Amino acid sequence: MTTIEDTVRIPPSRFEDPLEEVAIQTLNEAYNGSLDKNLGLLVNVNEIDEIGEGKLIMGDGASYHSVVFKAIFFKPEQQEIIDGEVIEIAEFGAFVRIGPMDGLVHVSQVTDDYINYDAKRGALIAKESNKTLDEGDLVRSRIVAISLKDNSTKNTKIGLTMRQNGLGRFEWIEEAKRKAKK
Incomplete structure (x- = not known):
């Protein structure tokens, strides 16, 4: 404010x-x-x-x-952890709506696992763990890069990562918590 x-x-x-x-x-x-x-x-x-x-x-x-x-x-801040919704999946990553702006999670930043793009389904799939990332998924990510240009959100770029503990699709986070309790 x-x-x-x-x-x-x-x-x-x-x-x-x-x-x-x-x-x-x-x-x-x-x-x-x-x-x-x-x-x-x-x-x-x-x-x-x-x-x-x-x-x-x-x-x-x-x-x-x-x-x-x-x-x-x-105002997104560097290293801020933020929740959002996957609004689009592309071969190179996932676009995530974080409040009134969008960020990009590059495929290299989705998981530690190798990621394949399923064009038919429009999803990112981890090769070994079979984790999937689809449009509409709710995710938690960390802001790793911010570029605010001009007076428009069109040229704004926000880079996100989900490759740390406590980050990723909400279901992955819950699954990791259950495994940790056992």
Whole structure:
């Protein structure tokens, strides 16, 4: 959660609506999904702390208000352990949705075992242990590389690994816990 100061434009068609509600909606439309290298990805503007008196600009019927608002950001951190869902399997690895962003687990980082790609099934299969990774699987991984570029998530790259104890598909983690108890 971060506090930000800015100016918000309220169009004349919205003058009858509650000012704070319109300001939050306008700020969300303007900023949701924007990326800042220091703060991360802006997920939501959820609260207005201060809203100044509106000012009019000649030739524009809208009112402009100084605002101080709170915004929620998602910023992945190096070595952070994060849960996510496998959204796509490719020959070179698995794309994992981690909150509002996606990361990649390269095939070399799925398990210690040799991995084969099953094109028919769209899955990654470990040769010796027969562990499988399919679209829709829930996984726990560690962030090993981050590259935040521009102001867009399109050029953002997040590298993940699941090759450590306590990481991988949730079923693998539970199975390892059961084996450890025996």
